[in-house]
Amino acid sequence: MHYFYQPRFNQPPYTRQNVYLPVANAQIVNLHPLFEHLNPMNPNYLHYVVQQQPNQNPQPSNRPPYPPVDADILYESANQSNKLMKEASMVLGKLASSKEFGARLMDVAQRSNTKEVERLIQSVGITSDVVVYYNPDGLEMEFRARNLDCCKLSISMRWR
Known part of the structure; x- marks a missing residue:
């Protein structure tokens, strides 16, 4: 049994905007031609793709906003x-x-x-x-x- 890892990055791999998700949670995009014959949905096959991270809200939604200021x-x-x-x-x-x-x-x-x-x-x-x-x-x-x-x-x- 062989495990393959072939990342295909559209952007530099270590920026804050990138999130690396397993294939089961993301769509496969632009596989390298050398590995197109492999089935990426096989659980023994590990392939990561790049997806944009959603914008994070600086204040969590479960926390109420600060009270109004009274000086x-x-x-x-x-x-x-x-x-x-x-x-x-x-x-x-x-x-x-x-x-x-x-x-x-x-x-x-x-x-x-x-x-x-x-x-x-x-x-x-x-x-x-x-x-x-x-x-x-x-x-x-x-x-x-x-x-x-x-x-x-x-x-x-x-x-x-």
Whole structure:
């Protein structure tokens, strides 16, 4: 028993448009004259032909399309984040302009007086909620928008 493979390509064989199907699933086209006497429908005979691949839909049909875009929440979050950045800038400006303020903040943090650390930061004039974390190496402030769970701004500073 012999197996023959005689491809006949109308296009280059390794392009994306080509699909190679067994003879049983495709029509035979342009057999090479040397092999015309062979019966390609014989299951022992393997012959492939080139067929164009159908256009693929980039989005599967069983998946619903994306929902319509609503930018209201993003708009509100961006506005709140802008406010948080301004307030964080106020705190950073106070720390950058006053060594006394920074020394006082470090002193109460070393004494583990969290309420006083938060009071000092609020004394700059911010209205957002601030969660303060500190350790012997530095300070981290997390600014959060009041009454909204849309955004937060975290700033870490090192003092050692």
